[in-house]
Amino acid sequence: MTSKEVKYPEFAERLNKAKEKAGIELPELSKNTGISYEMVRRYTLGLAQPRTDGMERLAEVLNVSAPWLQFGESLMPQAGAIAIQEEVDTEHTHFEIQMYEYKLSAGTGNFVWVTNHKEDPLTFRERWFRARRLNPNTLRGMYVRGNSMEPDLKDWDTVIIDISDLDIADDEIYAVVFKDKFYIKRIRQTEDGLLLISSNPDYPPIEVTPESSHQFQLLGRMVWRGG
Numbered sequence: 001m002t003s004k005e006v007k008y009p010e011f012a013e014r015l016n017k018a019k020e021k022a023g024i025e026l027p028e029l030s031k032n033t034g035i036s037y038e039m040v041r042r043y044t045l046g047l048a049q050p051r052t053d054g055m056e057r058l059a060e061v062l063n064v065s066a067p068w069l070q071f072g073e074s075l076m077p078q079a080g081a082i083a084i085q086e087e088v089d090t091e092h093t094h095f096e097i098q099m100y101e102y103k104l105s106a107g108t109g110n111f112v113w114v115t116n117h118k119e120d121p122l123t124f125r126e127r128w129f130r131a132r133r134l135n136p137n138t139l140r141g142m143y144v145r146g147n148s149m150e151p152d153l154k155d156w157d158t159v160i161i162d163i164s165d166l167d168i169a170d171d172e173i174y175a176v177v178f179k180d181k182f183y184i185k186r187i188r189q190t191e192d193g194l195l196l197i198s199s200n201p202d203y204p205p206i207e208v209t210p211e212s213s214h215q216f217q218l219l220g221r222m223v224w225r226g227g
Helices: 009-022 026-033 037-045 052-062 066-071 126-132
Strands: 094-097 100-104 111-115 122-125 139-143 158-162 172-178 181-190 193-197 206-208 216-226
Touching (some): 009 037, 009 052, 009 066, 026 052, 052 066, 094 126, 100 139, 100 181, 122 126
Antiparallel strands (some): 094 122, 100 111, 139 158, 158 216, 172 181, 172 216
């Protein structure tokens, strides 16, 4: 193997360091991440580097953060932390947020985020995440469909949902599932439950009562929108 074949030596070094610290061998790493043995082997040799979803799976199994594994910030921070060395030029440090679609099972209400590989990921500077105290690993980009949230959100606007933010704050916008349907709505708490409120007055509020609360699932809060 020549040095020219090694495209990602620094990533491979971090991956091998995390693998050794976790005491995980290649077969186990392949099994636990769902990534083929040959591809994981190529990662450890620096011949390839995974996309965002693969990077997240590796980081989760190895108990490190995806930004550290991909970019090398800090001294191997735990998953969920974004620790940046002082010498890192944060003006030129970027993280990606993958675009997603979803699958929703009628009758059961089971919701699954599905990576949209047809769309390029959203890219933001590290300082954007730090200023908002956001973890890129818990963010999901997606498109808004329909006009129920106009003028705040228009059809085909892009939004980012933080799936770790599951505390309801009045008049914030959330992604939710209710009665087997997916919504992006403003939520308001009432004495009797919740109201899912559209910005467009043509759409009446949807009431979530104690009796129907078992059909309600909070998916996360909207933290950004783009046209």
